[in-house]
Amino acid sequence: MASHSIRSRLTYANVVATLALVVAMGGTGAYAAQLGKNTVASKQVKNNSLTGKDIKDGKLTGADVAKDSLTGAQVKESTLGPVPNASKLGGQPAAVFNRNSKQVKGTFTEGNPLVAPVGPFGSVHLFCDDKNTVGNLTDDVMGLGYQINTGPSGVAMQRAAFSPTPLTPPTWVLYNSFTSGSGTSVDKNSHVFSEWYLSNATGSLAYLARMWGYNDSGAFGCNGIIEVTRMH
Template structure:
């Protein structure tokens, strides 16, 4: 015979199924559809840094919606054109003196300069003889170590004689035989003359002024 007290304490299978369904329903995923009114979401409702470029509609942000002075050149990338060149800045401080460079190669020798003051001046002369109707020449040299700075010729008869040449001696040659250009100092003097008389021999003298 069944005990009545045991029947009252044991749940029926139907009750067990109902309780299991209730637990599953309460523990499952729930969903609620919420409808927001226009302009109901404000800046204070959005966490900083959460709105991305992809969240904005194309051309949604115009110049009128950007605060003046809030954008920098970095916000434009390469699309920002270069500005006008600014004025030159003030000169910087003078730099330190650089290291001394290497000594350059010796240059070519320059032309001989004008002779400077001299300690001694002397005159040396020499005579020549010219027969009637002919020419003659004579030369004179300065002492060793001295230079010829002037010269001339003197005729015995200026009525029948004529000077045909008078020039310094350069490097041992007549001036006529030297090349054009600058030369070392002269070392003597040479002169030539003509005797136009009919029957008389005449002399002439060449003199050179030497300095050294």
């Protein structure tokens, strides 16, 4: 009875559909069974058919990427580490690292010294003494002054040359290192020259200051130049 019921429902369309399904499944399985391990190559893959989910995470390397094919648009900046040596900036503005020399120059008189700041370490200055003879243009003398503080274990060193007249051989003096103080290093000479080296305890911040001064016989007062250069 059951057999008669099945045969009564069996049609040509049912038979064809069933055979097509069997052939399709059997053919796919047979083709897949013929594929050995590591046998699928580029020619078996349809172009532009693979997506990111088809590739296992972490398996692509730099060798898989064409040279110069990535741009900033493909890079997430927040994932990048610091640029080499950028840590030396320490968050300070670029102007702090400008190594160009800065000069102050001109005529200076008694009570109005020529002053130059030396970074965070204070200042150096040239001062003039008119020897209480305001009308005399040739007897003015000058000295080297400073107001320095390099911090704990910092360094402040100076060497200086001075001469009472243009024709007199200069006398050189090397001053010992100290960390802070103010005063006069060379006093009352016609011509003076000095170099200062100032740095913090580690040497990561250092300045060189050069000073030249002379009696300006053509005008009342003294004349000079102070040049300050950041070394590092």
